[in-house]
Amino acid sequence: MKLSLGDKINQVKDISKVKNSVNSYLTRNARIGHNNAGMKAIPKTKMTKKTRREMISSWIFLTPSLVGVGVFFVLPFFVVIFYSIVNNPIQKEFVGFDNFVRVWNNQAFQLAASNTAKFSLIAVPLAVVLSLILAIVMESKIPFKSGFRSFFLSPMMVPTASIVLIWQVLFHYNGLVNVLIGHFGVDKIDWLKSADAQIVIIVLFLWKNLGYNMILFMAALSSVPKDLIEVARLESASEFQIFWTIKMRYLSSTVLFVTIMSLINSFKVFREIYLMTGDYPYDTLYMMQHFMNNTFASVDYQKLSAAAIIMALVIVILVAIMFITEDRYGKDIEG
């Protein structure tokens, strides 16, 4: 038997009845009691005691995670910052921004950064728009809705390693895609070893992530108040007007979220590339993670640290920009 959260809350609400009776008992006693001042004082000290107890216990609950996150993510990040400004881990001589300059001028880094940026810049907006279209399609009265939803979500569940074989078959120089476009008189394209390789990974990225984004948009679309849409329809607003002026206003925070998630996921496309082409792919496929892997292999901590910090900064700045933009345009529909 599956119960929704609401049902369960109803079950537990029986407990809250007990609490209500206790409350009314207390207030009745307070009314009867002669020493009003004393009655007032007691709940007050009780409250602070309670909150203090809650505060302490909540910190205890937090401890395991805090220790783990501290040890594995936060504290080492300070070490990373330290490494990025010294000449090497043994001499520990302060060199300022030399490491950053060195990484910035590194050709491999430039290639990786520009490839990653290019890919994200094209793939993320495409993912947002296409998944929004899919969500709108799913919102209309099409048949087999739940079937379609499962189909769209299934790529998300398929491990990259399993599906890479088929991608190789499809995008090889003698592969199926070339055979297919050959029927239309287009010349063969060496998909994985040419400038078009970016197209392939964009397709792969979209294939994997559209379903996930679509679910996010579907949830947001279903939360748009129906009465607003009905009023608009009665006022003979066109579907486009309804979409742009009503639904988009409610979707703006979801658009932000989907953009951020797509951006984060776009860095994971390394998996597909690595599993298809190995450590040293064609130039247009050389991504940030390749650069990191190769730097790990050469044990150049300073370079590694500087690169990680540059990347972290870029992401923080991007996310901050998106948040500020959303804050300016989507403020009036909180809650």
Added chain:
Amino acid sequence: MHRKTGFGGEYRECIVERAPQNRWLDEPGGKPPENASTGSIMDAFIDSQNLTKAQAQSRISGVKGYNKAVRRAKRDKRIEFAGIVVATIIAAFFALLFLTPIVLTMTNSFMSSSEISANYGMIFQTTETGGKVFVSKTVNLKFIPDIVTFSQYFTVLIKSPEYLIKFWNTVIYVVPIVFFQLFVAMLASYGFARYHGKVKNIIFFLYIILMLMPYQVTLVPNYMVTSWLGLLDTRWAIWLPGIFSPFAVYLLTKFIRRIPYEVMEAAQIDGAGEWQIFSQVCVPLCKGGLISIAILVFIDYWNMVEQPLILLSNEEMYPLSVFLSKINSGEISLAFAVAVIYMVPPLLIFLYGEEYLVEGISYQGGIKG
């Protein structure tokens, strides 16, 4: 309707104000403009002026206009139907696109190795080790194998155990990570949701930022700690960062915050201690959330490539995901079988927990919540 569109427009005004083409409805004795449209307007007109149908007909330029309105309404219905057809076609197109690779992988796994090399010989022949295998000049796309054979599965499962060992590796990495990450995250998110404080809000914000960091950033500190602790090349190097990953904390906190505070307070008044409130009220109420997050964490780690590549140098310990790419291209038919075996657990979980998964993803949206 307010014509001012875009983000600058105030939709609340839209509710109060009539659209310009409908303003005549509010004027006493107002007449529709020449190009008035749709049946719903007709109904609204009848309602607003308290008229019978016949009166309405005479008002709107006679029977002709009424019929016109009816025709318009019918046309609108046809357009709606056409819209549904188009939507279905788009959905079917994408569904086909999404499913084909999965189905192809599955059907290919049932083909014999000679059939595979006959079909895809051109692609994988480059590193083939000698042998007089017939290689066709073109690549054939085949959905249905000529002869269905299970010999690859037999080989993978019984004859050569190396694949199974790698599969087992993956299981050994993923199961503890899912279990303990959820446990640690559940405790932490209870702590976050139960009491708000300035320090705690800052820490929660830090968790969100950490969650947003890609592996390219987090792997560097992870590597340094694991090497400092001497855990490189051990399973702990994968386990520990996975267990303490802040991903589940954010989502679970959102789930717990949805539980009304009164529920926990009630339990407290009934004499439950913090641990009892946590384990007997909070965890059962979050069961759905826990399952959906477990699925999300599972698929993420089942799929891991970056971590083992950097944190492990011993290939014996690689999970199947990395090992699959290193499979000898002469054994390509085996690779298909292994690929299918590898995708079976996530797909089974998907079948069982699709609703939970959808709920979990939906929760992730609305980042402020």
